[in-house]
Amino acid sequence: MFSNNKLYDKNDDGKVYCGKNIMLSIINLSAKEISGVASLSKNFMSGFKRLFSHNYFEGVKVSYTQSKNLIIDIYLNVFFGYSVADVAYRVQENVKNGISNMISAKIESVNIHVVGVEFSREDMAKY
Numbered sequence: 001m002f003s004n005n006k007l008y009d010k011n012d013d014g015k016v017y018c019g020k021n022i023m024l025s026i027i028n029l030s031a032k033e034i035s036g037v038a039s040l041s042k043n044f045m046s047g048f049k050r051l052f053s054h055n056y057f058e059g060v061k062v063s064y065t066q067s068k069n070l071i072i073d074i075y076l077n078v079f080f081g082y083s084v085a086d087v088a089y090r091v092q093e094n095v096k097n098g099i100s101n102m103i104s105a106k107i108e109s110v111n112i113h114v115v116g117v118e119f120s121r122e123d124m125a126k127y
Helices: 020-032 047-052 084-102 121-126
Strands: 037-040 060-064 070-079 107-118
Touching: 020 037, 020 060, 020 070, 020 084, 037 107, 070 084, 084 107
Parallel strands: 070 107
Antiparallel strands: 037 070, 060 070
16 A cells, blocks of 8 residues: 555655645544534544554544545534534535645545534533
């Protein structure tokens, strides 16, 4: 696949190194900027697996196909009162646009997993 956690290997065509952590940060920030996203879930994998996984970063898991396309899984919590389907769709589109604008990686799929619903402080005060 990719050596030394690099998204691209340098070759004669002049491709530039892009660290995997940079890509994971772009995905993380693209997901968090959508209204309705409370947080990215940190507990979808066990702590042991997370410690030794090289493709996990705070609610984001990235894997590669044999043709080196990205498969992105995002695990998030949604605020109460927002449409889960709408938030998931907007996160998918924002992540696709963020990745394609900043790095030239090909995305095969962006999978959104809504793990939970969180209440804001105002909602908690009502109940």
